[in-house]
Amino acid sequence: MSWRLLDTGARPAAENMALDEVVLTARSRGLVPDTLRFLQFDPPCVLVGYHQAVEQEVREDYCRGHGVEINRRITGGGALYWDRSQLGWEIITAGYLGRAEDTYRRLCQGAILGLAELGVAASFRPANDIEVEGRKISGTGGTALEGAFLFQGTLLIDFPVEEMLRSLRLPAEKLRDKEVQSFRERVTWLSRELGHVPPLEAVKAALARGFARVLETAFEPGGLTAAEEELLRERLPRYRSPEWVHLRRARDTRRELLGVHKAPGGLIRVSLVADAGMVQSVLITGDFFAFPERLVYDLEAALKHAPLEEAALRERLETFFREEGRSTPGVTPEDFLRALLRAGERAEYRRLGLAEEEANAVFPVVRPLREVRGAGALLLPYCAKPLWCEHRLQDECAKCGRCTVGEAYRMAEERGLVPVSINNYEELEETLARLKAKGVHSFVGACCAAFYQKHLADFEAAGLPGVLVDIDDVTCYDLGQEREAHQGRYERETTLRLEVLRRVLDRAAADDAV
Amino acid sequence: MRIGQWDFPDDLAYDTHHQWVRREEASWTVGTTHYSADTAGDVLYVELPAVGVRLKAGEPCGSIESGKWVGKLYAPADGVVTAVNGALAEDPRAVNREPYGAGWLFTFRAEGPGDLLEAAAFRRWLDAELARDPLCRAAAQG
Numbered sequence: 001m002s003w004r005l006l007d008t009g010a011r012p013a014a015e016n017m018a019l020d021e022v023v024l025t026a027r028s029r030g031l032v033p034d035t036l037r038f039l040q041f042d043p044p045c046v047l048v049g050y051h052q053a054v055e056q057e058v059r060e061d062y063c064r065g066h067g068v069e070i071n072r073r074i075t076g077g078g079a080l081y082w083d084r085s086q087l088g089w090e091i092i093t094a095g096y097l098g099r100a101e102d103t104y105r106r107l108c109q110g111a112i113l114g115l116a117e118l119g120v121a122a123s124f125r126p127a128n129d130i131e132v133e134g135r136k137i138s139g140t141g142g143t144a145l146e147g148a149f150l151f152q153g154t155l156l157i158d159f160p161v162e163e164m165l166r167s168l169r170l171p172a173e174k175l176r177d178k179e180v181q182s183f184r185e186r187v188t189w190l191s192r193e194l195g196h197v198p199p200l201e202a203v204k205a206a207l208a209r210g211f212a213r214v215l216e217t218a219f220e221p222g223g224l225t226a227a228e229e230e231l232l233r234e235r236l237p238r239y240r241s242p243e244w245v246h247l248r249r250a251r252d253t254r255r256e257l258l259g260v261h262k263a264p265g266g267l268i269r270v271s272l273v274a275d276a277g278m279v280q281s282v283l284i285t286g287d288f289f290a291f292p293e294r295l296v297y298d299l300e301a302a303l304k305h306a307p308l309e310e311a312a313l314r315e316r317l318e319t320f321f322r323e324e325g326r327s328t329p330g331v332t333p334e335d336f337l338r339a340l341l342r343a344g345e346r347a348e349y350r351r352l353g354l355a356e357e358e359a360n361a362v363f364p365v366v367r368p369l370r371e372v373r374g375a376g377a378l379l380l381p382y383c384a385k386p387l388w389c390e391h392r393l394q395d396e397c398a399k400c401g402r403c404t405v406g407e408a409y410r411m412a413e414e415r416g417l418v419p420v421s422i423n424n425y426e427e428l429e430e431t432l433a434r435l436k437a438k439g440v441h442s443f444v445g446a447c448c449a450a451f452y453q454k455h456l457a458d459f460e461a462a463g464l465p466g467v468l469v470d471i472d473d474v475t476c477y478d479l480g481q482e483r484e485a486h487q488g489r490y491e492r493e494t495t496l497r498l499e500v501l502r503r504v505l506d507r508a509a510a511d512d513a514v
Numbered sequence: 515m516r517i518g519q520w521d522f523p524d525d526l527a528y529d530t531h532h533q534w535v536r537r538e539e540a541s542w543t544v545g546t547t548h549y550s551a552d553t554a555g556d557v558l559y560v561e562l563p564a565v566g567v568r569l570k571a572g573e574p575c576g577s578i579e580s581g582k583w584v585g586k587l588y589a590p591a592d593g594v595v596t597a598v599n600g601a602l603a604e605d606p607r608a609v610n611r612e613p614y615g616a617g618w619l620f621t622f623r624a625e626g627p628g629d630l631l632e633a634a635a636f637r638r639w640l641d642a643e644l645a646r647d648p649l650c651r652a653a654a655q656g
Contacts, residue, residue, distance in 0.1 A: 050577065050584045051559040076558075077582030104581070127555070127581050141582030145574075253604060276606050278558055305556055305581065307607065 005208060005219035006037040010084055013045035013071035015232070018239040019224075020074050020090070020150060022231040027092050028148035031227045034093040036211055036219055038204050044083035045069035046167050049076050049141070053250045062166050072245055075141040075152055078281060081167050085158035085189075087200065089207055091151040091215075104128040104140060106214055107151050111138055114210030115155075118203065120193045125301050134294020135188035155207070156189035158197060170281075182285055186297050251275060258360045259343025262457040263288065265330020268339040269453070272308075274347060279306045284339075288331045295326050299336070308344045313337055345369065353507060358500045361472065363452045367442075367465035374511030375466070376440030378412035378419045379431060380405055381447055383476065383485060383494045385421070393488050395421045404496040408446070411502055415509035417444065424486050425455060432462040442466050444508050446496050450477035467508055469501050515633050517640055520549040523614055528636035531588045534614065535630055543621045544590060546578065549640070551613040554580040557606040562587070562598040562620050569593050571628050576619070578609070587619060591628025597621045 008019060016039050026032045048057045050073055057079035063070055068081075082088075091107055108124045115122040115130070115137070122138075125131045130138035130153070140153040161184050164170075170183070191197040208219055224232070238244050254275040261268045266288030273280040282303050284296050302320045306312055317333035320326070345368050349359040352370060364372055384405050385392040397419070399406035405421075412419040422428050422445075435443060443466040452459075452468050454477075459466070473494040476485035484490050515522045526534040532550035536543040551557070559579040569575055569589035576587035598620040602608060609617035631639060 049579075049582070051561065051579050074584065075582065076579040076584040139582075141584075143584040143586075145586060251603075275558065276604055278556065278607070280558075305558065307556070 001033060002218045002220045003215070004033045004035045004222040006035050006222060006224065007204065008037060008039050008224070010040040010042035012043065013041060013047060013069040013082075014236060014239040016041060016088075017047070017071050017073060018232055018235045019228075020152070021145075021235055021239075022224075022228050023090075023092050024074075024143070024145045024148050024150045025231060026225070026228050027094055028146040030094075032225055034095065034217075035091075036208060037088075037090040037092065038207075039088040039090065040084055040086070041069075041082040041088075042084055043067050043069055044081070044163070044167075045071055046079055046081050047071050047073050048079045050074055050143070051076065051248060052079060053248045053254075054246055056250050056254055057169055059167055059169055066166075068163075068167050070245055071239065072247060073141070075143045075150065077139065077141040079168050080139075080154065081160075081164035082154075083160065083163070085156070085160065087155045087157055087203060087207075089153050089155065089211075091211065092148065094148045103142075103151070107211075108138070108140060108153070110211035110214040111153055111155065111207055112210065113213055114203075114207035115190075117206040117209060118190065118194070118198060120190065125298070127305065129301060131297075131301075132188050132193055134292075134297040135186060136297075137188050137190070137193075155203070156187065157200070157203065158191045159187060159189040161187070178285075182283060186283075186300070253277075254280075255347045255356075256360065257343035257346045259339045259341070259346070260363070260453055260456060261335055261339035261342055262453075262460070263331040263335035263338075265289065265328060265335075267453055267456070268331065268335060270336075270339045270343050272340070272343050274308045274344070277308050277347075279303055279308055282340075284336075289329055290331075291327045292325070295328065303340070308340075308347065310337070310341060313340050353503050354500070358497075358503070361470040361497060361500050362504060363449070363468040363470065365456070365459040365466050365468065366463060369467055369507075372442045372444075372465050372467045372508050374441035375417055375444050375505070375508035376438075377431075377435055377443045378408065378417045378505070379422050379428065379443055379445035380408055380419060380496070381451075381471070381494070382421055382423050382488065383490050383492065384408075384446065384471065384496050386493050387491060391421070393423055397421065403493065404498055407498055408496050408501060411498070411505055412444075415505050417505065417509060423488055425458070428455075429458065429462065432459075432464050436462070436464045440464070441511065442508060444501070444504055445469070446471060446501060448473075448475040448477060448494070450475060450482075467504055469497055469504055471495065472497050515637060517549070517637055518644065520547070520552060521614075522547060522549075522633060522636065524633045526614070527590075527630040527632055529588065529590050529628070529630055530639065531586075533588065533590060535590045535628070537624070540623050540625075541596060541621055542590065542593070542624045543618050544587075545613055545618045546587075546609060548613050550585075551610045551617065554578075554583065554585065555610075556580055557609040560599075560602045560606050560609065560619065562602070563595045565595050565598060567595045569595060569622055571626060589622075590630060591622075591624045592626040593622040593624040595620055595622045 112122045122132045128140045142151040259270045268286045272282040321333045346359045397409045409419040445468045448471045471494045476482045476490045532547045557580045561577045563575045571591045574586040575589045578585045
């Protein structure tokens with residue numbers, strides 16, 4: 001028996017989401033044949049996965065202000081941005097499809113054959129993506145209802161990466177050019193691969209032929225049946241309701257975690273989202289060399305949905321690097337593990353008294369945060385003192401109350417820590433050596449993330465456990481003025497994050513664990 | 515009892531949604547089978563019915579996500595939910611590790627027989643089901 005080819009055109013998000021349930025229900029009741037559906041979205045929208053919370057995945061203010069609809073899929077996976085430059089494909093069948101991983105592979109093969117016909121050499125990447133030379137061009141997901149299955153995939157024909165980053169809460173907080181670039185490198189789209197935008201009808205026809213081959217069937221074009229139209233009218237109000245869109249509340253178990261590790265071959269920076277101890281997504285950047293170029297993207301895919309635990313991560317990394325031809329000079333699987341575990345350590349920061357948004361502003365050195373106790377000194381950067389301050393380049397402070405440094409001095413003294421002003425890296429190194437020689441157990445400090453990343457290996461070499469609190473400001477590194485800053489000539493004033501500093505000091509000043 | 519590479523305790527009853535049921539007086543405990551937990555992959559989310567919710571036999575009452583797949587949980591019989599496994603919010607992979615133990619889903623006070631299969635009958639059903647698909651048959655034999 002032939003399948004139905006159903007093209008529902010471009011529709012608002014609620015209608016498309018309702019149609020997923022409608023066609024699946026109609027199939028499970030035997031009212032319609034197995035179906036290949038094509039769909040598009042107009043106006044643009046973001047769709048969260050069935051179990052996700054909108055407030056954790058979507059920049060709601062931006063979406064509301066820019067006509068981007070927000071809705072929820074009945075299928076799993078992560079949040080997606082859609083506009084008319086993506087094509088959705090869906091397989092709705094009552095046939096038995098076997099193990100999830102085999103099914104994904106088999107159905108993705110249909111899309112891959114279609115892409116090949118269009119001139120793009122794509123392949124399947126476990127668990128459920130289609131990629132072109134390591135860059136994702138299609139993601140898939142699915143669900144089942146009373147004996148019928150729905151598999152769906154996206155195909156990027158064109159891709160507005162900036163719009164996606166503005167609409168979704170991805171681990172690219174500040175939307176710097178570099179982060180936009182990171183996302184751009186990890187995906188690809190038909191028009192980029194082909195050098196032109198192919199006619200939509202040609203894309204659909206090619207995909208349909210691909211699916212016909214893997215499903216060993218033929219397609220008969222057909223519209224929605226009267227029964228489906230009736231079901232759509234009945235179900236649509238639910239998909240338009242805030243109750244559906246906000247069906248899930250923010251999950252207390254979800255964490256956005258940042259980890260940095262300095263390997264001999266370069267710096268590894270991992271930014272990951274974990275939920276209930278599982279890696280949901282991970283972005284790996286840094287200045288290490290990887291061959292082939294796609295290695296990092298494949299590694300990110302291999303780490304997806306891994307338990308955020310040492311043994312499980314080590315096994316995935318070792319399996320990944322066993323494959324021939326993968327090379328990262330000076331960076332071992334163990335180095336990637338260290339960076340991932342650094343990020344994982346942050347999952348427990350809330351138990352240590354830090355709020356969610358503060359957890360990524362804290363960088364422990366030498367020992368994990370929980371072991372940084374009995375701190376003897378607070379090290380503060382001169383750039384946080386005002387330009388007019390006569391003590392700006394001196395190791396002292398009048399505590400006049402006109403900048404954040406005076407308050408930090410007071411907080412340190414109240415807790416029995418010695419405050420120290422630091423003018424450059426050499427002074428920092430001397431200070432750490434002096435504190436260590438005096439038998440001080442640990443220190444607290446403030447510096448920007450860029451300084452921390454640059455000197456991570458130096459902090460480790462100095463060997464004094466400590467915790468550094470990020471400066472939330474434009475820094476000399478952002479402005480390319482680190483040389484001037486090193487010479488004491490940086491002409492801006494940064495601001496210390498006093499609330500985070502206070503919490504960190506409260507913990508680190510206690511010496512119960514030492 | 516073993517079917518393919520999967521365990522199915524003989525003292526449990528099963529339904530055709532790959533769920534098991536342990537019947538103790540009127541209090542029934544529900545979970546997913548070893549087969550289901552193994553073939554779906556690592557579980558990421560489990561959404562359970564609230565305590566006190568009235569269940570209708572055969573109707574969806576929760577969901578479970580693995581990979582990017584959302585599966586439904588179904589009520590094995592009419593009844594009222596009496597307890598749910600709250601630990602799964604923090605540790606959903608207990609469903610994979612111990613599908614018949616720490617990975618249990620919910621208990622309910624049954625108010626009808628439901629549509630359940632005893633172990634032997636379930637074996638016949640699953641054998642037939644696995645025979646429908648060559649990929650799955652290979653997995654069952656492996």
